[in-house]
Amino acid sequence: MPSLIDLRRRIRSVKNTEQITKAMKMVSAAKLRRAQQAVVGARPYAGLLEDMLGSVLATETEEEGAFSHPLLERRECRKVQLVVLAGEKGLCGSFNSNVFKAVQGFVDGRPEQQVELELLGRKAVDFYQRRDLAVSGKWDQVLGRVEVGTAEAVAEKAMQRFSDGQADEVWIAYNRFKGVLSQQPVVEQVLPIIPPEGAADGGSSYEYEQPAQQLLGALLPRRVVTQVFLAMLESASAEHAARMTAMDAATRNAGEVLEKLTLHLNRVRQASITTEIIEIVSGTAAQE
Numbered sequence: 001m002p003s004l005i006d007l008r009r010r011i012r013s014v015k016n017t018e019q020i021t022k023a024m025k026m027v028s029a030a031k032l033r034r035a036q037q038a039v040v041g042a043r044p045y046a047g048l049l050e051d052m053l054g055s056v057l058a059t060e061t062e063e064e065g066a067f068s069h070p071l072l073e074r075r076e077c078r079k080v081q082l083v084v085l086a087g088e089k090g091l092c093g094s095f096n097s098n099v100f101k102a103v104q105g106f107v108d109g110r111p112e113q114q115v116e117l118e119l120l121g122r123k124a125v126d127f128y129q130r131r132d133l134a135v136s137g138k139w140d141q142v143l144g145r146v147e148v149g150t151a152e153a154v155a156e157k158a159m160q161r162f163s164d165g166q167a168d169e170v171w172i173a174y175n176r177f178k179g180v181l182s183q184q185p186v187v188e189q190v191l192p193i194i195p196p197e198g199a200a201d202g203g204s205s206y207e208y209e210q211p212a213q214q215l216l217g218a219l220l221p222r223r224v225v226t227q228v229f230l231a232m233l234e235s236a237s238a239e240h241a242a243r244m245t246a247m248d249a250a251t252r253n254a255g256e257v258l259e260k261l262t263l264h265l266n267r268v269r270q271a272s273i274t275t276e277i278i279e280i281v282s283g284t285a286a287q288e
Helices: 004-064 095-108 122-128 148-163 212-287
Strands: 079-085 114-120 134-139 169-179 182-191
Touching: 004 169, 004 212, 079 095, 079 122, 079 148, 079 212, 095 114, 095 122, 095 169, 095 182, 095 212, 114 122, 114 148, 134 148, 148 169, 148 182, 148 212, 169 212, 182 212
Parallel strands: 079 114, 079 169, 114 134
Antiparallel strands: 169 182
């Protein structure tokens, strides 16, 4: 049975842990609010860009026939580039392991293709440097503060590798933010760009001053950048939400452990006091 000193030390340790987890929960909640606002603000932009792209593609198809662009080229897939977005830190429950499982499922589903990973986030770098998978690039400390410049650099590298034939397809794996208690691991295709559904039925009724080919030359690369940037925002928000949930659960568990330890401590103290009283009474009775 642990002594009173051991129990007090353990209670002190659990209290310190509870304070740390509670503070981490509050920090993650504050970061989540900002990250969530960024995601909510970026989603309509991505939707409008998709709508515009479908409209221009439909216009080009109606007026001049099929439009060709390097980012639309479809070819036999032998080499795949997979951009993996994970967290910069741990203590966020199954956030990182879920995306790693999605990546492994993607790789296992393509046994005849060569899959190379482009890693974003320290946890992804640390995890895959011990795995037997080809890695084309590492981006450390880029998801703590998501910036458009980073998304542009990642997208530019992916487009360059696709255009040069180093990759026949480009995909991206990340956790999509669906709510504070829900993060969904997804693997989406980035290249070749799949024309939106609006391109098949004429899209929206927009009128453009520039030629359709000129617009598409600017919109297609922007669409890739936007998809990467939105995935980074989604992943950052999902990470903060997962960490806030995990720290909330840890704080509650620490509280439960404290209650049990305090109860046990009181019982040990009571037993110790009872034993001392019995010894005093017994000694007094023996002297009589």
